């Protein structure tokens with residue numbers, strides 16, 4: 001079987017991007033708390049970009065609904 005892999009890293013992008021959680025536009029390189037979440041393998045694969053606020057809330061235990069753009 002293929003084991004799923006979770007990744008969470010800071011995206012060094014100077015382009016305006018939209019948070020997958022709240023939909024806010026932000027520049028990842030200027031938001032040190034923002035993270036690019038990835039889940040690869042298994043039955044589901046997707047990537048989501050979280051702004052600093054959404055990542056902070058989620059990492060402290062608040063469930064986060066992903067409403068914004070997801071990458072495959």
Ligand SMILES: [Zn+2]
Nearest residue numbers: 019022051054
């Ligand atoms: Zn957000």
